[in-house]
Amino acid sequence: MSAEPQVERSPKVSDEVKKTTCYMCACRCGINVHLRDGKVRYIEGNRDHPVNQGVLCAKGSAGIMQHYSPARLRNPLRRVGPRGSGRFEAISWEEALQTATDWLAPIRKTDPKKLAFFTGRDQSQALTGWWAQQYGTPNFAAHGGFCSVNMAAGGIYTIGGAFWEFGSPDWDLTEIFVLFGVAEDHDSNPIKMGLGKLKTRGKRVVSVNPVQTGYAAISDDWYGITPGTDGLFILSLIRELMLSGNIDVDYLSRYTNAPWLVIQNPGAANDGLFLRDADGKPQIIDRKTGKTVAHDAAGTSCQLKGEVKLPEGGVAVPSFMLMANAYLDDAYAPEAVADKIGIPAARVKQLAADLADAAFAKQITIKQPWTDWKGERHEEMIGRPVSMHAMRGISAHSNGFQTCRALHVLQLLLGSVEVPGGFRFKPPYPKPAHVHPKPAGRPDQVTPGQPMAGAPLGYVLGPEDLIIDKTGAPQRIDKAYSWDAPMSAHGLMHMVISNAVAGDPYPVDVLFMYMANMAWNSSMNTRGVMDMLTEKDPHTGEYKIPKIIYSDAYQSEMVAYADLILPDTTYLERHDAISLLDRPICEADGVADAIRWPVLEPDRDVRGFQSVLLDLGARLGLPGMVNDDGTAKYADYGDYIVNHERKPGIGPLAGFRGDTGASEGRGTPNKGQLDAYIANGGFWHKDIPAAAKYYKMANMDYQNFAVDMGFYDSPQPYAFQIYSETLQKFRLAAEGHGDVQPPAHLRDRVKQCFTPLPSWYPPFEGSAIDEDSYPLHALTQRPMAMYHSWGSQNPWLRQIHGYNPMFVSQKLADKIGVVEGDWIWVTSHHGKIRVPVAVMEGVNEHTIWTWNAIGKRKGAWQLSPDAPETKKGFLLNHLIHELLPPKGDGLRWANSDPITGQAAWFDLRVHVERAEAGTAAEVAPQFDVIAAPPNMPSPPATLRYGLEWTTTTKTKTGGQ
Numbered sequence: 001m002s003a004e005p006q007v008e009r010s011p012k013v014s015d016e017v018k019k020t021t022c023y024m025c026a027c028r029c030g031i032n033v034h035l036r037d038g039k040v041r042y043i044e045g046n047r048d049h050p051v052n053q054g055v056l057c058a059k060g061s062a063g064i065m066q067h068y069s070p071a072r073l074r075n076p077l078r079r080v081g082p083r084g085s086g087r088f089e090a091i092s093w094e095e096a097l098q099t100a101t102d103w104l105a106p107i108r109k110t111d112p113k114k115l116a117f118f119t120g121r122d123q124s125q126a127l128t129g130w131w132a133q134q135y136g137t138p139n140f141a142a143h144g145g146f147c148s149v150n151m152a153a154g155g156i157y158t159i160g161g162a163f164w165e166f167g168s169p170d171w172d173l174t175e176i177f178v179l180f181g182v183a184e185d186h187d188s189n190p191i192k193m194g195l196g197k198l199k200t201r202g203k204r205v206v207s208v209n210p211v212q213t214g215y216a217a218i219s220d221d222w223y224g225i226t227p228g229t230d231g232l233f234i235l236s237l238i239r240e241l242m243l244s245g246n247i248d249v250d251y252l253s254r255y256t257n258a259p260w261l262v263i264q265n266p267g268a269a270n271d272g273l274f275l276r277d278a279d280g281k282p283q284i285i286d287r288k289t290g291k292t293v294a295h296d297a298a299g300t301s302c303q304l305k306g307e308v309k310l311p312e313g314g315v316a317v318p319s320f321m322l323m324a325n326a327y328l329d330d331a332y333a334p335e336a337v338a339d340k341i342g343i344p345a346a347r348v349k350q351l352a353a354d355l356a357d358a359a360f361a362k363q364i365t366i367k368q369p370w371t372d373w374k375g376e377r378h379e380e381m382i383g384r385p386v387s388m389h390a391m392r393g394i395s396a397h398s399n400g401f402q403t404c405r406a407l408h409v410l411q412l413l414l415g416s417v418e419v420p421g422g423f424r425f426k427p428p429y430p431k432p433a434h435v436h437p438k439p440a441g442r443p444d445q446v447t448p449g450q451p452m453a454g455a456p457l458g459y460v461l462g463p464e465d466l467i468i469d470k471t472g473a474p475q476r477i478d479k480a481y482s483w484d485a486p487m488s489a490h491g492l493m494h495m496v497i498s499n500a501v502a503g504d505p506y507p508v509d510v511l512f513m514y515m516a517n518m519a520w521n522s523s524m525n526t527r528g529v530m531d532m533l534t535e536k537d538p539h540t541g542e543y544k545i546p547k548i549i550y551s552d553a554y555q556s557e558m559v560a561y562a563d564l565i566l567p568d569t570t571y572l573e574r575h576d577a578i579s580l581l582d583r584p585i586c587e588a589d590g591v592a593d594a595i596r597w598p599v600l601e602p603d604r605d606v607r608g609f610q611s612v613l614l615d616l617g618a619r620l621g622l623p624g625m626v627n628d629d630g631t632a633k634y635a636d637y638g639d640y641i642v643n644h645e646r647k648p649g650i651g652p653l654a655g656f657r658g659d660t661g662a663s664e665g666r667g668t669p670n671k672g673q674l675d676a677y678i679a680n681g682g683f684w685h686k687d688i689p690a691a692a693k694y695y696k697m698a699n700m701d702y703q704n705f706a707v708d709m710g711f712y713d714s715p716q717p718y719a720f721q722i723y724s725e726t727l728q729k730f731r732l733a734a735e736g737h738g739d740v741q742p743p744a745h746l747r748d749r750v751k752q753c754f755t756p757l758p759s760w761y762p763p764f765e766g767s768a769i770d771e772d773s774y775p776l777h778a779l780t781q782r783p784m785a786m787y788h789s790w791g792s793q794n795p796w797l798r799q800i801h802g803y804n805p806m807f808v809s810q811k812l813a814d815k816i817g818v819v820e821g822d823w824i825w826v827t828s829h830h831g832k833i834r835v836p837v838a839v840m841e842g843v844n845e846h847t848i849w850t851w852n853a854i855g856k857r858k859g860a861w862q863l864s865p866d867a868p869e870t871k872k873g874f875l876l877n878h879l880i881h882e883l884l885p886p887k888g889d890g891l892r893w894a895n896s897d898p899i900t901g902q903a904a905w906f907d908l909r910v911h912v913e914r915a916e917a918g919t920a921a922e923v924a925p926q927f928d929v930i931a932a933p934p935n936m937p938s939p940p941a942t943l944r945y946g947l948e949w950t951t952t953t954k955t956k957t958g959g960q
């Protein structure tokens, strides 16, 4: 007879439940945090929350272990050993903040550009961007430049929004859903819920992805495309649809610039620009009169064909004619592209036919009257039930911007944007490029000791908006908005460290970063970046980047490379605003925002970064952060969230505004606002009126609703931009027109890549190397259970992915003679890594891939140096360089999209070979073990959680 513990089947769960917002990935689901004995006992999804409606993923529930991670930093730290050693001393907050102030105050007075302030995947960019503006530096951006800016900017410039935070499929009505290159990535739970709806309704899910994992694994059709050729595939689909007449001509005429007249006057300064009237309004040909009229004139109907002779020379034709001319080219025939894209011609034709069938044979009609921007009343809403989603897979290439634009043009040709069953915007989108602010940072906009006149990030509309000086030299440290990356929109965080160390365009004095693991998985050329961070000026003996301030909640690899550490809280110990001013969480049918609030008080000497930033701002005397008497304006970030007004009546949160908390969108600050959010489950939500739910870009009911809510100050209806005049302006400059022209070495590139209609060109890395020597493409994907580098130190999530093998096709495995568990060398033009192999079906035969950010450096994250993440986990980053191989002229281009500067992670080309037997004890390369900062607990060999609540009952088991 023996006694064994038994599971108690109905335990008491918690003493109280607090409702806040998850931060285990970027989706921002609502969560109910169950607390017991003052500790987190359980996290569940909030069923009332608009984002997740109760759904919680593996990451979300593992938030408990994130909160109790042994890798949490405990004190402010000052470096005492050499950079990279990890040797620090604990200091007080007063010392830390005084040190930061002493570093930041003098350069603000002399040259505020000497501060480079960059943040990772933080969710407070409305604050951090404003702080940079008030400080006066143009050198600010978040992680978008190395994430998916091509998708965001391609969307904004084409349709006034993009996927995920900007819009979503009409899950309840769509007939076919096409996912391009999406791993379990951004928009995690909402896509899972949407896919569940589609599967329940028996609708078709199509995946276009070199790898059949994640969402692709449950697709009805998988197109295992060759990386970097998505644009060619999409243009071939467009050709098929145009040839077969399966395009929505009425939709194109009403809602896009397809009828707008484009001047054809080769060699002249107006070639390719829109024909405009004296008021600057683009012109169309009125079908009834044959005359040119403003595109928004009431009572007109337009022609998509025709020609207008221009008195000053040349002609003007509808941009639709240019489209037809470009896309009916045989170069886009399925047979012509099949080998390159890795998809047989018949399958391209089949998908085009499936899209056409869904869009036109399965048209939806909703009996809902609405009024359009010209005042025309419609009795119904016509839907084309085709929806799509894409993210980093098609973005992270040097041809990504044009590919993302092509995808939106495909949607527009089908008439499936912002219609029933199609892709729908989420407020405050749609918001086209011309409604966004332009970036500030030109020499005349940066004044020592003063704020900048505008925000550092925005949308340029032509060369005249670039952030360059009179000689054309870049003014930002990342060279964003220069001729290197004119339409960068999110900056180029991946170039900051290398540019600063090279002093190109100038050196900086302080690098201030938040939540950005640049010494490891967030950088290309990881070893090179570590070297740069420790590189010294041989003349002065000083580090080339003299001062580095870093804020993080955890002991990431980057911590060891900073001089001053400002330890952040976990997401359960802080205030946050999930704000409409930032990256919203609205749904297509409603407006929403949310908060985080301290459901637990920190048990360490840490502070929320946003509160620290406001404190620093006050110490520096930044306008907006101090009262007239010089005292701090805000007690902390919570105080700021309630009381800050970006303009009168508009603050970080749109709900519960005004004296009584009854105002929505606009309203004076409400002292009780945070309490109202907490009482409401941590969020606020408002339905969009029925007549305003579709055609938002052209729907006056929606436009007026948007003005009421404070999204704009006046209605901003617009037409979708299939033909981009902005791109053509840059091309004209490259042809020698205008006052602002690119340098000679970039002219051909601008002419080739800045086509006003989406085009495809081969990825740059493949063109820069001998493709026979590097015949394979190499990719990473983010696993379902992880988010960046946080997840792979979380003991519950590590049990799902403890290391990452390199996945290869069976065909490739046979060719190089390896089986599952063997090791291979993977070599690029830049580096070589030794990694374990796994063999799979369902991968493009020219592609190998692995999970992202699982590998860890020994000593970081409070993991054992023997942890599988350090011995069998690796980074592909070692193979990727931030620069392309040298060209014949000795110049090296950034490994980025030439239009936005998006990091071209997925252009990587490699070759593989079997690793010799006996060499494979662990992955290569390896690096010195980093020391842990002081006051960190020694990580236990086995991390246990919740033992105190495990009750056991003695039972007789011997007689079983």
Ligand code: SF4
Pocket: 022, 023, 024, 025, 026, 027, 028, 029, 052, 055, 056, 057, 058, 059, 060, 061, 188, 189
């Ligand atoms: S999808 Fe992201 S935000 Fe939502 S529960 Fe999972 S980890 Fe949290």
